[in-house]
Amino acid sequence: MKTFFNVEDLGNLNDALAEAKEIKNNRFGYQELGKNKTLLMIFFNNSLRTRLSTQKAAMNLGVNVIVLDVNAGAWKLETERGVIMDGDKSEHLLEAIPVMGSYCDIIGIRSFAGLSDRDYDYAETIVNQFVKYSGRPVFAMETSTVHPLQAFADLFTIEEYKQTTRPKVVLSWAPHCKSLPQAVPNSFAQWMNAADVDFVITHPEGYELDPKFAGNAKIEYNQKKAFDNADFIYAKNWSCPGVTNPADYGKIINSDPSWTVDTEHMSWTNNGYFMHCLPVRRGLIVTDDVIESDHSLVIPEAANREISAEVVIKRMLESL
Amino acid sequence: MKTFFNVEDLGNLNDALAEAKEIKNNRFGYQELGKNKTLLMIFFNNSLRTRLSTQKAAMNLGVNVIVLDVNAGAWKLETERGVIMDGDKSEHLLEAIPVMGSYCDIIGIRSFAGLSDRDYDYAETIVNQFVKYSGRPVFAMETSTVHPLQAFADLFTIEEYKQTTRPKVVLSWAPHCKSLPQAVPNSFAQWMNAADVDFVITHPEGYELDPKFAGNAKIEYNQKKAFDNADFIYAKNWSCPGVTNPADYGKIINSDPSWTVDTEHMSWTNNGYFMHCLPVRRGLIVTDDVIESDHSLVIPEAANREISAEVVIKRMLESL
Amino acid sequence: MKTFFNVEDLGNLNDALAEAKEIKNNRFGYQELGKNKTLLMIFFNNSLRTRLSTQKAAMNLGVNVIVLDVNAGAWKLETERGVIMDGDKSEHLLEAIPVMGSYCDIIGIRSFAGLSDRDYDYAETIVNQFVKYSGRPVFAMETSTVHPLQAFADLFTIEEYKQTTRPKVVLSWAPHCKSLPQAVPNSFAQWMNAADVDFVITHPEGYELDPKFAGNAKIEYNQKKAFDNADFIYAKNWSCPGVTNPADYGKIINSDPSWTVDTEHMSWTNNGYFMHCLPVRRGLIVTDDVIESDHSLVIPEAANREISAEVVIKRMLESL
Incomplete structure (x- = not known):
């Protein structure tokens, strides 16, 4: 599985539910899979349940976890080309995303809807850019339009x-x-x-x-x-x-x-x-x-x- | 030991001191105990020594550590029943605490005295609610009235x-x-x-x-x-x-x-x-x-x- | 290696480059070295690349990592003697630094130049105090005058x-x-x-x-x-x-x-x-x-x- 945003990403839903049941009874049974692997959890927004439960899940699998809290106010990413970046955006996503991808094996991302521009929110621009440029599997920890976990x-x-x-x-x-x-x-x-x-x-x-x-x-x-x-x-x-x-x-x-x-x-x-x-x-x-x-x-x-x-x-x- | 707030929680004090001496000479000798166990450290207030030393102690024991910094201003817990929660409190402790308990095996909590209401501070309301509702052993990382570590x-x-x-x-x-x-x-x-x-x-x-x-x-x-x-x-x-x-x-x-x-x-x-x-x-x-x-x-x-x-x-x- | 600030700290540069090449092909080959060792990463300033890459490197080596984000505004260290500390500095570096050293084996530190006092910046006062008082190997994660990583x-x-x-x-x-x-x-x-x-x-x-x-x-x-x-x-x-x-x-x-x-x-x-x-x-x-x-x-x-x-x-x- 390379992305997890929609139900189709799981393939056969009954198989996925059976796997969930199996894992619930054997949470620590797959640690060889996670050995020397790193999950990068990127939060553009606050989180309690998602932060704790996803970190716990990764640790169950023997995965190293790095948590990155992005203060949206302090680190705005430029997304356009041809811009003279002399404002408040200090980095372009075309550099930031592949760099983050280079330090991990899997990316989880939380990026809420702004609720002011429907087209922008429903286009899922930020998340799609991570999928396109990070070079890593990406899953949603709640995006503008979905919360599949x-x-x-x-x-x-x-x-x-x-x-x-x-x-x-x-x-x-x-x-x-x-x-x-x-x-x-x-x-x-x-x-x-x-x-x-x-x-x-x-x-x-x-x-x-x-x-x-x-x-x-x-x-x-x-x-x-x-x-x-x-x-x-x-x-x-x-x-x-x-x-x-x-x-x-x-x-x-x-x-x-x-x-x-x-x-x-x-x-x-x-x-x-x-x-x-x-x-x-x-x-x-x-x-x-x-x-x-x-x-x-x-x-x-x-x-x-x-x-x-x-x-x-x-x-x-x-x-x- | 299910709680650690007062000296009585340690039982025989000489035994506890002997155990401390033994552990000081063999800090990494008990990692089998901590395998696949998770400590959740919850900070309602800043911390330097407690944060570092407790995290180090848990890692000595092979325990996974999740650190949660709660910005008291951003996440206020409702504690009363019958309230219409249309103010600044976005979650009720009766949900928040058992949820946190479900993602860990042991909870450490820091929650300082407000110093404005003696009865409230000395009642240790927040900490006692974690003991009552989390379903986990709870220890103090400094509370309103005690700092037993x-x-x-x-x-x-x-x-x-x-x-x-x-x-x-x-x-x-x-x-x-x-x-x-x-x-x-x-x-x-x-x-x-x-x-x-x-x-x-x-x-x-x-x-x-x-x-x-x-x-x-x-x-x-x-x-x-x-x-x-x-x-x-x-x-x-x-x-x-x-x-x-x-x-x-x-x-x-x-x-x-x-x-x-x-x-x-x-x-x-x-x-x-x-x-x-x-x-x-x-x-x-x-x-x-x-x-x-x-x-x-x-x-x-x-x-x-x-x-x-x-x-x-x-x-x-x-x-x- | 006890400090890493300048190129001389690496000794023979060709040997260091050969070692880098070897490690790039065998990132997880030295985990016995890091077993039960702890890296404390201290950030007085924001970080993205350095935070992620250094943490990843330490985990590759099996090292436990503790990340400490120091809000420079909230935790100012007194550096002088003979001062009555009744202002905004709540701790003296002569206590803070050895305490931090006591909970780890290696220290990485980020402390940017203030750019207002050249002599102060180029004296590297804060970093040198960590070298002198922490009792641990110290490396720069960007200081006032160098960024050797x-x-x-x-x-x-x-x-x-x-x-x-x-x-x-x-x-x-x-x-x-x-x-x-x-x-x-x-x-x-x-x-x-x-x-x-x-x-x-x-x-x-x-x-x-x-x-x-x-x-x-x-x-x-x-x-x-x-x-x-x-x-x-x-x-x-x-x-x-x-x-x-x-x-x-x-x-x-x-x-x-x-x-x-x-x-x-x-x-x-x-x-x-x-x-x-x-x-x-x-x-x-x-x-x-x-x-x-x-x-x-x-x-x-x-x-x-x-x-x-x-x-x-x-x-x-x-x-x-």
């Missing part, structure tokens, strides 16, 4: 907890006080569309995800109807994806508190499990009662981030 | 240098230009009370340490009398503990320069050794002559931080 | 690409929008003077390097004459070294764009290679066409930083 961990968690062959999974928008990217819902939708589940997305009008990710998922604007008989509720806020109205891209166009997932919401489900990628703001996305209930999977999901990262790094090591 | 290293240093069976040890307050926590003197007092030494605390009136830590130590307000015939002088500043006057908690209520330890002060002792936990401000706590003398133990004390940390991590590994 | 990598790159026994190498000043230190050109000049090359330095009048580094190199103020028949062009900006006019130390006294290396400049050479230590500002130092040409060595130079660091750390390990 999270979606893989989420699907694996659903596999662990599902009680029917084909569970009903609902991705539900919920209100938030800040504008958040669409990376998590995009990847979750992409993964669910590829998995053997009955998948429904529910959100207020205007929050339609990009068709590239929403695919053929059923869209249900009535949250109660969507939750009916659901086995898993995946709550998440996202800002306006700008599909129906590009001028609204990145904005908060709805903050209706009735979308907050509480015990009444969960009562509409088939004794469903509650999921969220974390961090979560209680009282906005979900109530204390729901997230603390014995049907909340937020901690197991987070713990499985170590597993999804280990599968990805293992496969990249195998491809070297 | 320092006190353990200090006692071990006294053991190495003492020339009588039961030396006289004096903890002496000294002036400082900033309000400092009581963590170091609290732990030092606790350790000395548990050790086989003649222990005296000297400070201006109003600086009485919390009885939980001062215990039955002799308090002597006359510094010269306290120093008389002392074998070890442990100088340290601390702000008002607020025992006699809670309104003064965390304040500087005395800055008398006559308490600065100089050669005259040391002449009152039994050719005593000078100790301090570092960093130390010269000219306030101690003069150049005293700290640079051949009876200054500040560097050996600091070097022994590696040893105290290694004993603690080794014992926690043995408990897994 | 870069110069060693540069010479090794020239060895790899040279097509004549004694190539002509030109160090050329080029304009820049910020005041930059002289560390890179100083070390490059020192290394070239020691190597078997025909070495010329070209720059506008007033930019003369300190004689300690320029040595007997030929100085040619006419850039075109300097470039004539050159095999390697090493472009670099530096601020005024203050040799001819001390009052100009650290200032930009020329910004003539005709010194920017473009294809016409390169046409004057013997089909020469272009070199630069990176990061480089395009349009000021060099044009896109030149740096992207197949005769640009900027990426191989950077990759060889791993090799120069590994030779240095290996030799220091051998000296322990």
Whole structure:
């Protein structure tokens, strides 16, 4: 595996899930693969879960880890040619990226959406440049539009907890006080569309995800109807994806508190499990009662981030 | 050992000191214990000595180390239930702590006193939440009220240098230009009370340490009398503990320069050794002559931080 | 090897180059040397290439690495005696340095020139204090006046690409929008003077390097004459070294764009290679066409930083 951004990068999804299960039972069984190999984790944005879980996964595999925190304000990369670089950009990506590639074997990169320019964000310019110029396998630790380590961990968690062959999974928008990217819902939708589940997305009008990710998922604007008989509720806020109205891209166009997932919401489900990628703001996305209930999977999901990262790094090591 | 905050956590103190001595002579002898184990060091505050010595100790034991610097301003944890989290706190501790616990085997935590709310500081809320919710052994890398790795290293240093069976040890307050926590003197007092030494605390009136830590130590307000015939002088500043006057908690209520330890002060002792936990401000706590003398133990004390940390991590590994 | 600041520290230069070649082909062949050894990398300034390449080199050798980023604003070291430390300096170097030394086996240090006080910068006070008080081998990761890991990598790159026994190498000043230190050109000049090359330095009048580094190199103020028949062009900006006019130390006294290396400049050479230590500002130092040409060595130079660091750390390990 040379890149990990989309579900297709995993190839056969059932094989990948089986590999995740195997690794979860044998985390330290592949250290020969990682011997004398180095993972460079590049963070253009803050990170807690991703930083810790990916580092842990690499160490499980015997891989050396170098963490690079790029202060976006202090180190801006020039991307154009023909520019006289006398401003605040002190290095050109055409030098910076191959140099970083020369000191490692695998690159993980985090680079969030700016949420001001839809075309720029959805073009994934920075990440694609790393793929093109680094000479190394590159995986996403959340980019402008995708967070595949999270979606893989989420699907694996659903596999662990599902009680029917084909569970009903609902991705539900919920209100938030800040504008958040669409990376998590995009990847979750992409993964669910590829998995053997009955998948429904529910959100207020205007929050339609990009068709590239929403695919053929059923869209249900009535949250109660969507939750009916659901086995898993995946709550998440996202800002306006700008599909129906590009001028609204990145904005908060709805903050209706009735979308907050509480015990009444969960009562509409088939004794469903509650999921969220974390961090979560209680009282906005979900109530204390729901997230603390014995049907909340937020901690197991987070713990499985170590597993999804280990599968990805293992496969990249195998491809070297 | 599942927690390390107080001297009681070590069990028999002589056994712990013997173990420290053994480890100092065989630092790399226990790497099988640490294989495939991970220490997560969480810093809510800056650190130099603790960061380096604890990391070194863990690596001596073959333990993988992940260092997490939490910018307290950027990542505030909500601790209450029933709150709508629409302010500056983006995550609830009930999610954050078990997630961090899921990526490691042992947690070290640094979280200083705020010095504005005595009850909050002395309740050790943050640290206790890590003990309760992380599911991992937790040790203090200096908390609001204790710094046991320092006190353990200090006692071990006294053991190495003492020339009588039961030396006289004096903890002496000294002036400082900033309000400092009581963590170091609290732990030092606790350790000395548990050790086989003649222990005296000297400070201006109003600086009485919390009885939980001062215990039955002799308090002597006359510094010269306290120093008389002392074998070890442990100088340290601390702000008002607020025992006699809670309104003064965390304040500087005395800055008398006559308490600065100089050669005259040391002449009152039994050719005593000078100790301090570092960093130390010269000219306030101690003069150049005293700290640079051949009876200054500040560097050996600091070097022994590696040893105290290694004993603690080794014992926690043995408990897994 | 106990220090690495100047070319003389390497001893026989041909032996060092042969060792670099051997290590490049066998990066992981010396891990027994590094077992249970710790490198402490201390950064008083930002770093990308040096941070990554030195860390990679140490890990190649099986060495544990601790990275310490010192925020110069937050942790100022007092260097004088007899001072009452009631200001912003919270620790004296006479404590801080031996303590840091006690937790590691080798120290790498980065501490840039302030460019305001020539005597202070060229005295290398901070670095010399680490040599004197740390008790450990110390190497430069760029100091006020030298950057030997870069110069060693540069010479090794020239060895790899040279097509004549004694190539002509030109160090050329080029304009820049910020005041930059002289560390890179100083070390490059020192290394070239020691190597078997025909070495010329070209720059506008007033930019003369300190004689300690320029040595007997030929100085040619006419850039075109300097470039004539050159095999390697090493472009670099530096601020005024203050040799001819001390009052100009650290200032930009020329910004003539005709010194920017473009294809016409390169046409004057013997089909020469272009070199630069990176990061480089395009349009000021060099044009896109030149740096992207197949005769640009900027990426191989950077990759060889791993090799120069590994030779240095290996030799220091051998000296322990």
